[in-house]
Amino acid sequence: MIYEPWPWYVSGPLIALVMAILILLGKRFGMSSNLETFCSIGGAGKWVDYFKVDVKPKQWSLLVVLGAVIGGFIAANLLSPDEAVDISQKTIENLRTLGFESAGSAYMPSELFNTGALAHPKVWIVLLIAGFLVGFGARYAGGCTSGHAISGLSNLQRPSLIAVIGFFVGGLFMVHVLFPIIF
């Protein structure tokens, strides 16, 4: 059972549990603020005062990140004998027309996330731009899925509702308008 993909009604409440534990530990549930901490650790404070901060109080969050990396390793290597993600037939057919042959038989599209895909310069550009938008957008919006969609909306915050609507406007535009151009 644990080796099968976990259904949404198990996973969703467990994500809420992660948020609840962090709040009860006196912290908060937010993943993107660590990106700024990485900048501070990398010495970004030399150029920008914004990153001149004491990273000691953010250490707990970096430990959560380290745990997430370890969790990813455990789940992928020890708990997932079958990596295929059972996405809908409609999505599979759509992705095939875009050239994603791995749809329906892998966890991540091999066309982007297999090491071999890095032979194509286009893959580098796509992943770099995607990452840049995630990092810049999340910090500009003051949070990502964990901070806004889960924590902020749980606290009925209007700013988080605006941000989450923004996430979907951006995501829908990317998938429906830009994907056929990019791929």
Place this chain on the structure above:
Amino acid sequence: MKNVLYLLVGIFFGIVLYKSEAASWFRIYEMFRFDSFHMYGIIGSALVFGMLFVFWAKKNSVKSFFGEPLRIEEKERSFTRYAVGGILFGLGWALAGACPGPIYILVGAGYWPILIVLFGAIVGAFVYGILRQKLPH
């Protein structure tokens, strides 16, 4: 001791997101095409339980395990930063198929090209720090 707790919470979070397939690029793509209920079920049920927890914690002025007041912060009021930042984030979320949590998790899972996404995300956060005072908030 506290440090071990944070590490364990992270490990649990990583396993849950990976096994729920919320860390899969395909699930994010499928979500934005409205082809499956899966991601909406995850986010929706997380929200329902999250709201109940926050409501309970506030109503009973619950203290942390260490006796401190809880940090359930009000976000500052604004429109531009949430709308524009949110849209830019959404564009990246759909293209990378991963938001920051899953980015870390996929590093552990061994999908090495995600390191390029992580690098891009750190550069993005850095550029935000540079431009912050010039951007409308």
